[in-house]
Amino acid sequence: VAKAIDLVIISPGNNKIIYQDLAKEYSAIEPPVWAGLLAKFSRNQGYDTFLIDQEAQGLSSDQILQQGLDLNPKLIAIIVYGQQPSASTQNMTMAEEICSKFKSQASNMKTLMIGGHVSALPQKTLEESDTDFVCQGEGVHTLQALLKMDDLESSSQLDNVPGLWHRKDGLPFFNGPAPVIPEKELAVTLNGIAWDMLPMGNYRAHNWHCFDHINDRTPYATLYTSLGCPFKCSFCCINAPFGKPSIRCWDPDFIITELDILANKYGVKNIKIADEMFVLQEDHVMRLCDLIIERGYDFNFWAYARVDTVKDRYLEKLKKAGFNWLCLGIESKSKHVRDGAQKGHYSEQDIIDVVRKIQDAGIYII
Numbered sequence: 001v002a003k004a005i006d007l008v009i010i011s012p013g014n015n016k017i018i019y020q021d022l023a024k025e026y027s028a029i030e031p032p033v034w035a036g037l038l039a040k041f042s043r044n045q046g047y048d049t050f051l052i053d054q055e056a057q058g059l060s061s062d063q064i065l066q067q068g069l070d071l072n073p074k075l076i077a078i079i080v081y082g083q084q085p086s087a088s089t090q091n092m093t094m095a096e097e098i099c100s101k102f103k104s105q106a107s108n109m110k111t112l113m114i115g116g117h118v119s120a121l122p123q124k125t126l127e128e129s130d131t132d133f134v135c136q137g138e139g140v141h142t143l144q145a146l147l148k149m150d151d152l153e154s155s156s157q158l159d160n161v162p163g164l165w166h167r168k169d170g171l172p173f174f175n176g177p178a179p180v181i182p183e184k185e186l187a188v189t190l191n192g193i194a195w196d197m198l199p200m201g202n203y204r205a206h207n208w209h210c211f212d213h214i215n216d217r218t219p220y221a222t223l224y225t226s227l228g229c230p231f232k233c234s235f236c237c238i239n240a241p242f243g244k245p246s247i248r249c250w251d252p253d254f255i256i257t258e259l260d261i262l263a264n265k266y267g268v269k270n271i272k273i274a275d276e277m278f279v280l281q282e283d284h285v286m287r288l289c290d291l292i293i294e295r296g297y298d299f300n301f302w303a304y305a306r307v308d309t310v311k312d313r314y315l316e317k318l319k320k321a322g323f324n325w326l327c328l329g330i331e332s333k334s335k336h337v338r339d340g341a342q343k344g345h346y347s348e349q350d351i352i353d354v355v356r357k358i359q360d361a362g363i364y365i366i
């Protein structure tokens with residue numbers, strides 16, 4: 001049977017289970033950044049691509065199965081990240097449910113899982129779920145190599161796909177990691193999110209993000225300006241897809257073009273910078289702020305920082321560019337818990353001092 005399209009990308013969503021009653025009104029519904037990046041990459045490569053955002057579209061796994069059957073793709077890629085990219089495990093139950101539906105109803109359709117959890121536990125994912133393939137890594141090279149293949153059943157061809165785990169003679173087989181995209185190639189290879197493939201009218205900010213304008217939580221968007229984090233906190237899995245602690249930044253001159261689209265085409269003001277560590281590299285952050293200020297946009301951002309990465313000289317410009325909320329990842333009020341988390345070497349007084357400085361600049365802390 002001829003395949004109707006090349007690729008269906010699914011962002012699985014479990015918000016009613018993860019957030020329970022909070023999902024009705026308070027929690028955010030966020031554009032899936034990695035699914036959007038990979039969808040645009042695939043389309044740029046000339047592959048006919050369709051993107052499903054389960055949470056934003058309110059679809060059951062049966063409805064997704066039906067869409068898959070109707071679209072009859074060569075490959076189904078399930079991109080498993082959370083609203084925080086590091087929080088993908090919570091979505092694994094739904095990702096596995098979707099894989100199982102395809103396995104039982106359309107076993108000829110091949111499924112690939114990509115994401116933080118599956119990169120951290122690729123073999124276990126292959127052993128415990130019904131997915132055909134697991135990607136260990138950020139996914140670009142793995143996806144591209146699979147889409148180039150004539151026959152996704154060919155074990156000898158699968159053996160050459162970088163970053164891929166598959167079953168060979170019934171046993172998990174890994175061909176070795178794929179290289180990550182070099183920083184200077186980010187804006188070419190991952191050149192933005194496929195906003196036009198997402199239901200942009202369905203996203204909403206967290207309620208706290210919009211306390212000053214609570215009835216304007218929609219439209220809303222999330223955006224990466226960098227990937228990864230150079231720190232090595234013992235509990236954090238953010239670097240699992242990248243192989244080691246590192247950070248790569250998109251050029252601010254590219255990021256501003258994404259913000260132009262969000263502001264001018266979709267009327268977005270509320271934005272989460274999804275970077276796990278945004279306030280880190282002064283050149284990157286200050287240049288992006290300058291570009292936003294030059295444009296005169298009225299954004300309401302939230303972003304991540306750390307107690308030891310926020311410098312006094314950043315704050316005025318951050319606020320002027322619309323960074324109204326910073327999340328410091330303090331992790332706990334308890335020194336005992338913080339020490340156990342092995343995050344950074346700063347005292348309780350350092351935390352208090354930084355929080356006060358940020359608040360004095362008119363920026364809220366989360």
Ligand code: SF4
Pocket residue numbers: 229230231232233236237238276277306329343
């Ligand atoms: S600073 Fe944050 S993102 Fe970076 S390793 Fe630590 S917890 Fe993870």
